[in-house]
Amino acid sequence: MRIQSRGRGEEGRTRLTVVPENVDDLWHLSYVLEPGDDVAGDTSRRIQRDDDKMRDTGGEREHLHVTLDVEEVEFARFANRLRVGGVIVGCSREDQLGHHHTLNVEEHDELTIIKQFKPDQMERIEEAEAAAENPDVAIATVEEGEAHVHTVAQYGTEEYASFTRPTGKGEYARPRSELFAELGEALTHLDPDAVILAGPGFTKRDALDHLEAEHADVAGRTTTVDTAGVGDRGVHEVLKRGALDEVQTETRIAREAELIDDLTEEMATGEKATYGAEAVAEAAEYGAVKTLLVLDDRLREERQGRGDWTVDADEMVTSVERQGGDVVVFSGEFEPGQRLKNLGGVAALLRYRLE
Numbered sequence: 442m443r444i445q446s447r448g449r450g451e452e453g454r455t456r457l458t459v460v461p462e463n464v465d466d467l468w469h470l471s472y473v474l475e476p477g478d479d480v481a482g483d484t485s486r487r488i489q490r491d492d493d494k495m496r497d498t499g500g501e502r503e504h505l506h507v508t509l510d511v512e513e514v515e516f517a518r519f520a521n522r523l524r525v526g527g528v529i530v531g532c533s534r535e536d537q538l539g540h541h542h543t544l545n546v547e548e549h550d551e552l553t554i555i556k557q558f559k560p561d562q563m564e565r566i567e568e569a570e571a572a573a574e575n576p577d578v579a580i581a582t583v584e585e586g587e588a589h590v591h592t593v594a595q596y597g598t599e600e601y602a603s604f605t606r607p608t609g610k611g612e613y614a615r616p617r618s619e620l621f622a623e624l625g626e627a628l629t630h631l632d633p634d635a636v637i638l639a640g641p642g643f644t645k646r647d648a649l650d651h652l653e654a655e656h657a658d659v660a661g662r663t664t665t666v667d668t669a670g671v672g673d674r675g676v677h678e679v680l681k682r683g684a685l686d687e688v689q690t691e692t693r694i695a696r697e698a699e700l701i702d703d704l705t706e707e708m709a710t711g712e713k714a715t716y717g718a719e720a721v722a723e724a725a726e727y728g729a730v731k732t733l734l735v736l737d738d739r740l741r742e743e744r745q746g747r748g749d750w751t752v753d754a755d756e757m758v759t760s761v762e763r764q765g766g767d768v769v770v771f772s773g774e775f776e777p778g779q780r781l782k783n784l785g786g787v788a789a790l791l792r793y794r795l796e
Contacts, residue, residue: 442466442569450479450555458553459566462573465594467523467546469569471516472737472770476745478556480525481508482544486537507532507542508553522547561740561758561770578685579633581624582668582675583640583648585617588624589672590631593685597694597775598676602627617644621651628652628659636663639679640671677776694775700734701777704788715795716788718750718757724789725760732790733761738773739786750787757787 443460450456461467474480485502508531515524523546529537546552558566578593579601590602604627606620628636636659638645638652645665652660668678679685680698707714713731715724724730735758743754758768771778781788 582671697777713791716784722752736786
């Protein structure tokens with residue numbers, strides 16, 4: 442994320458102009474923008490012509506600069522765009538005021554946001570700005586007869602490729618080199634800045650030997666990590682071990698994986714952990730919350746009045762921060778976020794055990 446300018450808007454709101462530089466940034470913005478915000482950007486709109494000299498052809502598209510009073514926000518993940526819908530309250534053509542319109546925001550589109558930013562929302566923007574310096578990373582996991590490639594994004598990990606090639610003996614067995622060749626071709630095509638090669642036993646070492654022989658450029662960006670599993674399980678082990686931190690200075694999802702494991706361990710022993718909105722809010726009132734874990738989807742629902750919590754989400758967050766606790770907003774796209782969702786979308790690691 443690139444922050445172009447920051448200033449004060451009307452009614453004490455902040456006026457922030459940003460340029461999303463990748464899909465991660467669009468995803469971040471989908472959790473920052475809310476109904477009631479003002480968002481301005483360049484767009485095109487079909488303008489109806491009613492003059493007598495021209496037959497109505499359904500309208501012609503014109504380039505406009507509009508400001509919307511936001512009503513809805515949608516991250517269209519597979520289209521790589523952010524859709525921001527609302528009523529036009531400012532426009533380079535006055536005859537378009539009051540009409541509904543949708544801004545389709547893509548990578549490198551400049552966007553101005555006028556809103557009362559909550560602390561975690563501004564922190565999210567600033568983290569996205571800092572993350573621009575982080576390298577793109579691929580996690581490749583391999584064992585005998587099986588290989589997977591996952592890409593790492595701030596909204597989670599995604600499987601980019603998966604290969605199953607029986608090796609060893611038997612009618613359908615194939616040379617291990619064929620499996621390694623497919624893995625190497627996938628990594629070369631993906632062309633990440635860094636690769637973490639993980640898996641059990643010696644297979645990953647043999648795979649790295651193949652990369653060094655056939656794809657030296659990729660091998661030069663590759664580090665190896667021991668894991669007991671491959672695929673999603675192997676990726677989780679890589680994150681938990683902190684291997685990703687060695688190539689990414691700050692990684693949101695690695696921290697989430699560690700925190701959710703800490704939470705699970707504390708819950709298993711019945712010690713310093715609690716979950717559910719009411720229980721966490723009570724712990725916050727006592728100043729007992731060391732780290733608040735809250736799911737981004739649930740936090741947005743509560744802020745927009747679509748949730749079912751009996752406590753005020755913002756009051757909970759503010760209370761924790763005021764008393765020196767950390768607030769970590771989890772991504773619902775990643776496995777730790779799914780585990781937090783099963784606990785009602787909010788939990789806390791405590792400073793001390795509550796009776």
